[in-house]
Amino acid sequence: MLNSLLRRAGQACVVLLAVAMLLFVMLRIVPGNPVTTMMGEHADSATIERMTAEMGLDQPIYVQFWKYLTGALRGDFGTSYSLKKPVTQLMAAALGNTVKLAVFASLFAWIVGIGCGLLAALRKNSLPDRLFMGFSLLGVSMPVFITAMVLQYVFAFRLRWLPISGADHWASFVLPAVALGWNSAGNISRLVRSTLLDILEENYIDTARAKGRRPLGVLTRHALRNAMLPVITMMAIQFSGLLSGAVITETVFSINGIGQLTVQAITGRDIPLMQGTVLFSVTVVILGNLLADCLYSVLDPRIRKEA
Amino acid sequence: MKKIMALILAAILLAAGMTAASAGVEEGLLRVAALYDMTTMDMSKTTDDYMVPMNVFDRLFETRPSPEGAQVVNSLCAECTVSGDGLSYSFTLVPGVVFSNGNPLTASDVKFTFERLLKARGMNTDIPLEVAGGEALMNGEADSLEGFVVEDDLHFTVRLNAPNAGFLAELSAPPLSILDEESVTAAANFGSDPKDTIGTGPYVITEWVVNDHYTLEYNPLYRGEKPSVTKVIVSVIRESATQDIKFQAGELDILNLQSLDSLVVESVYKTAYADRIVDVPIAGLTFMILNEANEYLQDVRVRKAIGMAIDVDQLIAGIYSGNASREHGIIPGGVQGHNDAAEGFAYDPDGARKLLAEAGYAEGQVSFELAVDNTATTDVQTVCEAISQMLKAVGIRAEIKSYEHSAFLDKRKDGAVDSFVAHWLMDYNDPANIMYTFFGSPENARLRSLNYPDTEIMARVAAASAIVDEAERIAEYQALEKKIIGEDAAWIPLFEGRHLFCLGERVAAFTPQWAGFSDFFVTDVVLK
Numbered sequence: 079m080l081n082s083l084l085r086r087a088g089q090a091c092v093v094l095l096a097v098a099m100l101l102f103v104m105l106r107i108v109p110g111n112p113v114t115t116m117m118g119e120h121a122d123s124a125t126i127e128r129m130t131a132e133m134g135l136d137q138p139i140y141v142q143f144w145k146y147l148t149g150a151l152r153g154d155f156g157t158s159y160s161l162k163k164p165v166t167q168l169m170a171a172a173l174g175n176t177v178k179l180a181v182f183a184s185l186f187a188w189i190v191g192i193g194c195g196l197l198a199a200l201r202k203n204s205l206p207d208r209l210f211m212g213f214s215l216l217g218v219s220m221p222v223f224i225t226a227m228v229l230q231y232v233f234a235f236r237l238r239w240l241p242i243s244g245a246d247h248w249a250s251f252v253l254p255a256v257a258l259g260w261n262s263a264g265n266i267s268r269l270v271r272s273t274l275l276d277i278l279e280e281n282y283i284d285t286a287r288a289k290g291r292r293p294l295g296v297l298t299r300h301a302l303r304n305a306m307l308p309v310i311t312m313m314a315i316q317f318s319g320l321l322s323g324a325v326i327t328e329t330v331f332s333i334n335g336i337g338q339l340t341v342q343a344i345t346g347r348d349i350p351l352m353q354g355t356v357l358f359s360v361t362v363v364i365l366g367n368l369l370a371d372c373l374y375s376v377l378d379p380r381i382r383k384e385a
Numbered sequence: 386m387k388k389i390m391a392l393i394l395a396a397i398l399l400a401a402g403m404t405a406a407s408a409g410v411e412e413g414l415l416r417v418a419a420l421y422d423m424t425t426m427d428m429s430k431t432t433d434d435y436m437v438p439m440n441v442f443d444r445l446f447e448t449r450p451s452p453e454g455a456q457v458v459n460s461l462c463a464e465c466t467v468s469g470d471g472l473s474y475s476f477t478l479v480p481g482v483v484f485s486n487g488n489p490l491t492a493s494d495v496k497f498t499f500e501r502l503l504k505a506r507g508m509n510t511d512i513p514l515e516v517a518g519g520e521a522l523m524n525g526e527a528d529s530l531e532g533f534v535v536e537d538d539l540h541f542t543v544r545l546n547a548p549n550a551g552f553l554a555e556l557s558a559p560p561l562s563i564l565d566e567e568s569v570t571a572a573a574n575f576g577s578d579p580k581d582t583i584g585t586g587p588y589v590i591t592e593w594v595v596n597d598h599y600t601l602e603y604n605p606l607y608r609g610e611k612p613s614v615t616k617v618i619v620s621v622i623r624e625s626a627t628q629d630i631k632f633q634a635g636e637l638d639i640l641n642l643q644s645l646d647s648l649v650v651e652s653v654y655k656t657a658y659a660d661r662i663v664d665v666p667i668a669g670l671t672f673m674i675l676n677e678a679n680e681y682l683q684d685v686r687v688r689k690a691i692g693m694a695i696d697v698d699q700l701i702a703g704i705y706s707g708n709a710s711r712e713h714g715i716i717p718g719g720v721q722g723h724n725d726a727a728e729g730f731a732y733d734p735d736g737a738r739k740l741l742a743e744a745g746y747a748e749g750q751v752s753f754e755l756a757v758d759n760t761a762t763t764d765v766q767t768v769c770e771a772i773s774q775m776l777k778a779v780g781i782r783a784e785i786k787s788y789e790h791s792a793f794l795d796k797r798k799d800g801a802v803d804s805f806v807a808h809w810l811m812d813y814n815d816p817a818n819i820m821y822t823f824f825g826s827p828e829n830a831r832l833r834s835l836n837y838p839d840t841e842i843m844a845r846v847a848a849a850s851a852i853v854d855e856a857e858r859i860a861e862y863q864a865l866e867k868k869i870i871g872e873d874a875a876w877i878p879l880f881e882g883r884h885l886f887c888l889g890e891r892v893a894a895f896t897p898q899w900a901g902f903s904d905f906f907v908t909d910v911v912l913k
Contacts, residue, residue, distance in 0.1 A: 108789070109789055109792045111791045111792075111795055112791065113791075114791040114794045114795050114798075115790055115791040115794070117507070117508065122832075123798070125506060125507070128506065160424050161422075161424055161425075161577075161595055162424065162425050162427075162430065162574065162576065162577050163574075163577055163595065168595060171594070171595060172596065227626060230627070230630065231630065234630070234634070235630045235633070235634050238634070242627065242630055242631050242634060242636060243622060243627050243631065244620075245597070329623045329624050330624045330626075330627060331627070332597075332620065332621065332622045332623065332624070332627055334594065334595070334596040334597035334621070338596050338623065339596065341623070342421075342422075342596060345760070346424075347789075347790065347791060
């Protein structure tokens with residue numbers, strides 16, 4: 079088990095290094111000069127040349143990469159071209175809001191997704207089943223920005239129940255969390271429903287019932303426990319996805335998080351900031367997958383045995 | 386189960402509702418929004434972010450709107466005299482002015498401000514470079530600015546390399562905001578930390594949360610009257626629809642309508658909020674540049690045909706919903722030297738076809754690239770598309786090509802863009818700001834991709850700023866404008882936009898910045 083875990087962690091490090099290298103090279107071969115973007119049209123060629131040298135962009139790419147890599151290992155991702163502040167400091171400031179948003183959105187997705195899936199499975203083909211599955215389908219198919227704007231208009235602007243935007247109070251996160259988590263909730267509820275319906279048909283469920291187990295016990299101890307295996311994996315992956323930056327949701331609700339920072343980096347062709355935010359996202363996704371693998375091993379004895 | 390869920394939901398909404406309802410608006414607070422955060426408060430590093438410089442710092446002079454047009458008025462400068470040859474300026478500072486940290490303002494601070502821009506060798510070096518010795522200081526060949534002599538704490542003289550009648554107007558530009566030498570020198574990274582951003586202006590910046598908001602508060606050491614607004618929160622709201630509903634919900638006090646989609650402005654704001662709109666002409670204009678090094682565009686008849694083929698009135702009505710006025714010259718309306726009688730190009734597609742035929746070009750033969758910066762606003766991109774169609778109608782192929790921002794700038798600097806549509810917003814109220822920038826030297830013409838070849842005209846443009854007699858100077862600029870557009874067709878003037886702001890219930894009055902910047906002087910807002 080430990081060996082398997084270490085092997086997977088090693089693989090994750092290799093993937094991360096490869097992504098960092100690829101990202102570094104790609105950002106330097108795309109057309110356009112970041113110094114020109116930073117200095118604007120008024121800067122003359124001498125100034126551009128001087129700034130290029132000061133920023134180390136005139137050095138060979140492998141030298142630049144080595145400096146970047148050694149800096150990154152020390153937690154130094156360079157200084158943002160556009161905001162003139164250390165990338166680490168900017169990301170640390172934005173991370174809190176992104177984590178809050180991801181946690182709220184995940185909680186919403188998990189509670190609503192599992193709840194709806196469970197109720198839909200238990201009331202198969204009934205009106206609640208259709209309603210819950212319709213709700214899930216809506217969440218899965220509706221673009222986040224539409225969901226966000228509709229929620230903002232109805233609950234914040236018309237009903238005045240919740241703040242329109244910002245991140246200065248926990249209530250500010252309710253609408254963004256719903257907008258962001260609805261899609262995940264839809265996926266989870268559909269997965270819970272289908273998995274549970276399959277399991278409820280299994281022989282061991284009939285055996286449990288025949289042994290006189292109460293329906294709730296059969297559901298929780300036998301059916302739901304087994305149905306949660308793929309769901310938990312999905313939840314771990316989804317959480318890492320939500321944590322890696324919800325660009326649209328953060329933009330619509332003006333939440334100063336990693337997503338907004340990424341937008342700023344891209345629009346300003348801010349290479350250090352882009353590298354920092356993208357690497358953060360990649361790291362989170364890799365860790366999410368690693369966590370999902372570990373959880374799966376822990377929850378499913380067959381996988382553990384194979385490992 | 387249902388009851389529990391309903392109770393939990395009700396509790397959440399009640400608590401949230403109470404939070405929203407309990408948030409009353411503090412007296413003296415002004416709430417505004419920006420689509421993008423500022424990047425720095427250091428004027429040697431930006432040509433865009435002027436909200437903090439305009440309100441936290443002062444300049445020697447300010448350009449202020451007035452019924453007679455924008456006027457340059459004294460600010461930190463109490464008195465200024467100019468020598469007969471127009472080269473030397475003697476300044477006297479207003480006595481008793483202090484920075485927000487209590488340091489007195491001295492002539493050394495002013496010299497430091499000039500020298501810093503040059504030593505930083507970053508942005509906004511143009512004006513201090515006019516001072517004798519500026520070039521040497523910037524190139525590291527001198528330690529101080531030779532032409533800037535401090536006589537005592539309140540008096541100093543500035544000697545220019547060449548006379549410039551617009552020099553005082555230039556000193557009112559935000560980049561020439563006067564810094565406190567002591568705090569800037571002590572700062573580790575001036576421009577990024579509010580505590581180092583010390584000025585003599587009516588406000589101090591107390592907080593800056595990157596990508597979220599910044600806060601300005603009244604400077605109790607400010608020498609002028611206490612303003613109606615004592616605190617400003619500028620929130621970064623990237624989504625224009627969010628700005629829209631926040632304003633309509635009463636959570637913003639001034640809304641910059643330039644941030645919104647023009648359809649929303651027309652359908653919502655010009656109807657429901659018509660009486661609360663403040664409309665100011667932008668001192669700047671949108672124009673089309675034609676590169677005279679291009680095979681076809683080097684022929685003046687082709688350039689004139691292009692000018693005649695563009696229906697500017699249709700662009701204004703169709704794309705800007707009438708929120709712009711047609712321009713016929715180079716010097717924009719509202720700017721000193723603007724010529725109401727400038728003729729520009731009359732829309733005449735038949736005349737354009739005739740000119741092309743005269744030049745020997747068959748239909749579709751004239752072909753060039755109309756370059757678009759991919760960061761340009763949707764309106765500018767739409768203007769380019771419309772122009773391309775209008776030119777097609779007279780047999781000219783203007784193929785739109787989109788460039789990544791820095792690639793676009795690089796190509797322009799190489800003088801390699803065939804044509805593009807651009808906008809110029811005046812930094813200060815003097816015709817030299819636009820005439821010299823585009824036609825003052827071969828380098829300027831090349832940098833802006835014109836490749837205008839007439840060096841004699843360039844010499845006259847450069848010399849015009851030294852004409853001391855104001856009437857004579859303006860007459861010379863207008864004559865040059867007539868030659869450059871009427872005879873050379875080197876510049877296709879299009880229109881001057883209007884900047885619309887919508888005032889919230891709490892705002893009694895608001896005067897936008899004279900040139901129609903999105904940034905404004907907060908002292909020009911009066912709360913109810």
